Amino acid sequence: MPSDLILYSYWRSSAAFRVRIALNLKGLRYETRAVHLVRDGGEQHAPAYAALNPQELVPTLVDGERVLTQSMAILEYLDETHPQPPLLPGDAAGRARVRALSQVVGCDIHPIGNLRVLQQIGTQFAADDAQKSAWMRHWVAGGLQAFETMLSRSQDTGRYCHGDAPGMADACLIPQVYNARRWKVPLDDYPTILRIDAACAALPAFHAAMPEQQPDAPAPAPQ
Amino acid sequence: MPSDLILYSYWRSSAAFRVRIALNLKGLRYETRAVHLVRDGGEQHAPAYAALNPQELVPTLVDGERVLTQSMAILEYLDETHPQPPLLPGDAAGRARVRALSQVVGCDIHPIGNLRVLQQIGTQFAADDAQKSAWMRHWVAGGLQAFETMLSRSQDTGRYCHGDAPGMADACLIPQVYNARRWKVPLDDYPTILRIDAACAALPAFHAAMPEQQPDAPAPAPQ
Known part of the structure; x- marks a missing residue:
């Protein structure tokens, strides 16, 4: 598993905030790439970003060759690939x-x-x-x-x-x-x-x- | 695990429809209890239903003593408690x-x-x-x-x-x-x-x- 995690994030996005919390709880280091949701009509609509995330929303988490979207799906993914400490109970x-x-x-x-x-x-x-x-x-x-x-x-x-x-x-x-x-x-x-x-x-x-x-x-x- | 599943459903609700598909894919029998979302101001707002589902939304799945809400959480639950056939891939x-x-x-x-x-x-x-x-x-x-x-x-x-x-x-x-x-x-x-x-x-x-x-x-x- 590659260790380089890249989070496409916007500081005030609730959904990106969720993923930042999960990454921090897991003790995972990541690089933030900012996507400004308002400037220039919204950087999330730029072709390079839309190619990563067809919904043109933040966040997107890149884990090596894997491109992950939807914050709650990302939380589940992090919990499966880095089980400790768990984000979900055992039952x-x-x-x-x-x-x-x-x-x-x-x-x-x-x-x-x-x-x-x-x-x-x-x-x-x-x-x-x-x-x-x-x-x-x-x-x-x-x-x-x-x-x-x-x-x-x-x-x-x-x-x-x-x-x-x-x-x-x-x-x-x-x-x-x-x-x-x-x-x-x-x-x-x-x-x-x-x-x-x-x-x-x-x-x-x-x-x-x-x-x-x-x-x-x-x-x-x-x- | 009790086998009596009760689904509080409305015929045209997308979220209830998802759960019906999952129950059918798993081959699980269930009893439908209809919650009419429009009649009488919306039966989902009746106190007895709101006690089951504080969001006053459908669906709610009752599995014995367990009261389950949020359709995608219910799909995950059904996949964990009745793994075959799987709703999620293995990786x-x-x-x-x-x-x-x-x-x-x-x-x-x-x-x-x-x-x-x-x-x-x-x-x-x-x-x-x-x-x-x-x-x-x-x-x-x-x-x-x-x-x-x-x-x-x-x-x-x-x-x-x-x-x-x-x-x-x-x-x-x-x-x-x-x-x-x-x-x-x-x-x-x-x-x-x-x-x-x-x-x-x-x-x-x-x-x-x-x-x-x-x-x-x-x-x-x-x-």
């Missing part, structure tokens, strides 16, 4: 729970509020910034409420989403919480999510994956 | 490819055109039927184009999405093709998808999972 019921939690975010929250969807409601419905914010808050709040319910009534929830070690569901949740804060979604109704977010924030693997820590993040505004 | 790279194809549909096409999203663009932007159709065609066409590209340039594509046996990616693709036809998305530009759709249609497992074959499908209009 089928536990894995089903962690995958379902991950997909609540990865299927039913994040894609509906993705940059390209916000651009489309702007183009098709002339949505202004306030309407885009309302759209985001609608989907993020509804999705996080379901996530909170799934966490709060399960005895499988521990220090993290599933037991006392961080895993795939945490790698999906934390970028969504970051995104919710960006869109000023109130989080007070989700105490379990906030508790897990704080636990993850204390881990170097999550901290190093934060958008502001990425090489392509803009420099902080001068004081 | 990590192949599994990554099949999961990525599945997620192109399950994350980036279907959720953006889900019933609840169409309802929201109606509520928030007063979208009429023509605008809802344009919205659907935009996301379905773009997504299927990427899917077609991923299929057509890979040597792993066979009679089905991955090799010569049907699997998870087919279980995700075929309901999306059905949905595309419903919304009158032109499919002529996707010859590989059309070829695989025809191959799947010839299989009893796919035919029996079709919306019109479900116990909750409306009766055909009288001649």
Whole structure:
């Protein structure tokens, strides 16, 4: 297996953020290649990148000759090729729970509020910034409420989403919480999510994956 | 493992359709409990169903004491608990490819055109039927184009999405093709998808999972 991992990433992409967390949890070194999603009409649409990723989305992970797309599929791949520490529990019921939690975010929250969807409601419905914010808050709040319910009534929830070690569901949740804060979604109704977010924030693997820590993040505004 | 499987389903739901295909491919018997997504404001919002599925979405699969949500997580669960015939290939790279194809549909096409999203663009932007159709065609066409590209340039594509046996990616693709036809998305530009759709249609497992074959499908209009 070649050891040179290349991650095509954008600092503020939730999906790329998930993969950065997983790479860090596994202790894998990787090279970041930044794909700016807005500049020049979106570098993800450049022919060289579209040849790697026909969806013209980030992230893409290149592992030697293998070109991997779709963040949750990449997390599964990393867990299979680098099993320690595991991102998924050892039992089928536990894995089903962690995958379902991950997909609540990865299927039913994040894609509906993705940059390209916000651009489309702007183009098709002339949505202004306030309407885009309302759209985001609608989907993020509804999705996080379901996530909170799934966490709060399960005895499988521990220090993290599933037991006392961080895993795939945490790698999906934390970028969504970051995104919710960006869109000023109130989080007070989700105490379990906030508790897990704080636990993850204390881990170097999550901290190093934060958008502001990425090489392509803009420099902080001068004081 | 209890053998009584109960699928909470809606005849025209793409996500429930995926699970029906997988159950049929595995040769598993199950009981259908219909959840009507429109009648009475949506039976998925009834308290008894919301207690099973906090997202208030279909499908939910009940396997004895286990309550499983999120269709792609359910497909993985069925593949782990009933390994034959497999829905995923045996190698990590192949599994990554099949999961990525599945997620192109399950994350980036279907959720953006889900019933609840169409309802929201109606509520928030007063979208009429023509605008809802344009919205659907935009996301379905773009997504299927990427899917077609991923299929057509890979040597792993066979009679089905991955090799010569049907699997998870087919279980995700075929309901999306059905949905595309419903919304009158032109499919002529996707010859590989059309070829695989025809191959799947010839299989009893796919035919029996079709919306019109479900116990909750409306009766055909009288001649």
